[in-house]
Amino acid sequence: MSDLYGRHKAVLPDWLALYYEDPLEITHGEGRYVWDANGKQYLDFFGGILTTMTAHALPEITKAVSEQAGRIIHSSTLYLNRPMVELAERVAQLSGIPDARVFFTTSGTEANDTALLLATSYRRSNQILAMRNSYHGRSFSTVGITGNKGWSPTSLSPLQTLYVHGGVRTRGPYADLSDAEFIAACVADLEDLLGHVRPPAALIAEPIQGVGGFTSPPDGLYAAFKRVLEERGILWIADEVQTGWGRTGDHFWGWQAHAENGPPDIITFAKGIGNGMSIGGVVARAEIMNCLDSNSISTFGGTQITMAAGLANLTYLLEHDLQGNARRVGGLLIERLRGVAAQLPGVREVRGRGLMIGIELVKPGTDTADPETAAAVLEAARAEGLLLGKGGGHNTSALRIAPPLSLTVAEAEEGAAILERALRSCVQ
Template structure:
């Protein structure tokens, strides 16, 4: 508590009125007050290089003029209307998504968040299949709402066993800690495929609403499957006519560098794609693009009061136009390779690093206790804090919270990438040396 006679700090005020389960980074949490490009100013007056991008939502950077001006123009016109009225920017955005989505005969419905997008996908698929059985992946994260939490395969992000769904958890493409991890990629994928078939035959009725998967798992620590993984899983799903839902809340719009939607890299055409986060560069947005028959399966009325609102739609149109006109997918691939190669080089000299993985500007660095595969949770927190002290903001994730998440906005430059690598090299060495010198 604050000393007698002094005003409480923002952190103390936060703790007084916010839930205890709403986590913040750092022992002394940081307020973000201003930003430009890939740099952000904190309430402490310091400027930081932002390599987390508001949990991947600040997709193209802070205070991008083309986006800021689009928001300002719309706010001077109308802020809200609801989907009971025609919204021109909503139709225009849906047309852009339909033109790029790897979904047959697609339609789009807009909501306000990734959690709501996933819930919409579950509403559609459970209705269409008249089943509440869902297959999700171990290590997955799909949101904080009831159904989304039920399909989240990370214990520390799943607060309740209560669920509107019956969920079967299949193997993910996370080889590093898989019981099949010792196999080659081809053998690993075959083992996961065969296990999926066994699970369907033994743990479900066979009439399954959907299979939901993140092409690259986000909170799970950017677990990145072998290239043939989802193609092989879909051969099993197709035998049972199970719809594939690709959760692209973090991997969409070219961030992976290798495809516009993350699932395209794997050669799979899903029946539905959920999206949110970076589409509006931080403005609340979400949605589903799905095959028309699936999207139109509902027999009751449904609208969205705030989903598809003019401000979010206008912003998202500006974001997609900016990504296209500045070829940011190519930049994500190019700068992502610089970061990935630099981090892999660090892994060769830093015993704390167990694995570097990901694609484009979704990079995970799994930290381990040296000479083991024990998750280095304490060291991960230390790296996060030391990186902040050195002027770099990154995130963390993974099943045990031991994976650094390196996710700069898609406008990041080569110079900024090398600056971040220099900071991470120094920080990882500092944490390793301090750990090695500590008494046993």
């Protein structure tokens, strides 16, 4: 046990999860690579949980943060804040929501908390529709709507949560249906549920479920849901904490795969926009955002130094077409991994889009999750210099791949080769 690991265990909670039998201390990074305290280099295929969106130590962001730190770091939302206004203007324009207002927070959890406050206040209801296998944060309210028992430590909640089908395409009672039949069955289930309860405030859904193992419904499901919700005045909250900013390649936002009926009423975001700085936020129509009838501020949401980082990061992302890069490089990577998986009975599915790819592992010949093998693959990949993530609603048996969006073809091939060796050595 390292001295740092011992100190960690002595002062931090037991439930604060660490990867690896011998936990890793990352000391610095550059581009798509990081280094540990022993000087070993790793190709980063997880980006600090989808947060290092553009690159490690990106000069444009480092410069913006340094210059802003030399002026002022913080003043709170009680004062006008030029970087916050400028980033809000850009996010509002990119959101697709008409007459949009933006509120900045410090995390995705806090963003979802705010969205729930807005929706329940606007609709005067404490009922929330959520998806099975979902994850929305670690606060009291977001834990209460999370549909993944591995990340929901209590059933106590200020909200009444009703879980609906649709977030996982290849498991559950509708898995054997065609995409069109799957959508029709999920819509029928939603309509049946709504016939038995008072109208909920909102449906909150991740377009691609992050912690759930990068699962998703067929394109168009949430558009079909939205038609049902609109008939009853129920809001749609798109949790874009992991899917936003072009990571899925095909779209800038995950909700755009379900855009037939217009944008969501509320969008939440975080992670990648700050490239490691603590930025979260909510976008909503003005009538929804302004529905609160008491004062509120944020001490740390939208602080100048994080907004400077967000502006520089977003500018770099757009000017270098990292969404297009995610589509091109991610497409090559997923096809490469599907070719490997086809030869391994223990790989149930390779799924995802863009640079958001999941590999679900099972015991060969069954649909039974295999978290032990997933952990072994994580260790084997680390030994060869590749960092991955884990997730899934079935005992974290899915590997999660989400590198910075500037990943090159050569780096994708390097990571795929390491991952192939790790899979072949661990998966039957």
